Amino acid sequence: MSIGNSPEEDRPPVGRALQQARIDARLTVEEISTSTRVRAPIVQAIEQDDYSRCGGDVYARGHIRTLARAVGLDGDALVAQYDEEHGGRPEPTAPATLFEAERIRPEPRRPNWTAAMVAAIVAVIGFVGFTLVSGGGGDSGKQAAEEAPSPAPSKPADKPSPSKTSDPKPSESAIAGAPGDKVTVRMTAEKGNSWVSAKDHNGRLVHEGVLKEGHSKTLTDDKRLDLVLGNAGGVKLYVNGKQVKHAGEVGQVQRLSYTRGDPEAG
Structure with missing residues (x-):
């Protein structure tokens, strides 16, 4: 099935095109959900051209590109069609319906x-x-x-050292000293806000929300952490004390899994 080569009046909507390509490939919604890690209710909603469950245009565009790749369609063409149908490419904004990420506040300055x-x-x-x-x-x-x-x-x-009372961020040596018997992930939003979701090795949701620019979040688990980053290229990522050089592109939805040890060894 070709998207973008037919006249605009003959093109099916983005959701209908994804649905037809999935049916032609003889794949179920559950199989697509498993291979892309996009939840089945969101897949079903997108196929009906309902993007209200995506959390915003930025994440809707990422889901469309991921689903298109899974069914053999041109993701860039579908995203361009989505932008045309929804008034052009939007400026990235934090979704208002998501929970606000934990803020790191400096400790109050103590009397000297x-x-x-x-x-x-x-x-x-x-x-x-x-x-x-x-x-x-x-x-x-x-x-x-x-x-x-x-x-x-x-x-x-x-002249008390201001770093002892007002700097809440851990040093690089503290990050490097992450315990070897656990998996430790530290995320810092450096290029815009990013939606973050994390599950432990039992599949239990341990964190979900918007990580605002300049803020950090640290998560640990005994065996594995599964992450979804809504703006992967804008997040500085340390795993088990070692920086991950390239987690993804700015604005890209990326799904990552980490276990104990060197994050680049496997």
Whole structure:
């Protein structure tokens, strides 16, 4: 079946074209769902040209391209037809119906009691020295002022390291020290927002939501983590302490599975 070569008035809708190609290939909805990891209800809705379950145009375009590849159609042509039928290619926006991802907030800055204590000591010493010099006079006042202990250095207390109180992100060495008996995945959205879904080795959903740009999420499991990234190229991914160099393209829906050990070994 050819998409994009016939006149526009003869072209079937995108969903109908996908459905007919699946039937011609003698594949069931369940078989397509298993091979593409697109849930069966979403496959059925798309075949009826209902994209309300996709979570937004960005994800609808990704599903269309994935399903087209599974049934032997030209995914780019179908996506272009979808854009024509829905008013052109939209700007990527976060779907309003999804749960908001967990935000990482910096810890509140704590009062610097050490600096306050040093300042109080310096004030007391200065007051005592001034009293002795102005009241005793002569050598006795001078000697008392000279014998007064010098204040402790206050620079370390006056300039606390901001990284100890305000930086919530773990260091690269902490990521590299991921436990070897578990699978650990850390995701950071660097190029726009990304919808993220994760299941453990039992198939249980452990996380689903929008990971906003600049925010991170860390997940662990004893055996395996299955991920769906709605904007794979915009996510910086560390698996078991090692960075995954290429998880996908910007705007691409990518499905990934990781187990313990080197993510690139298998």
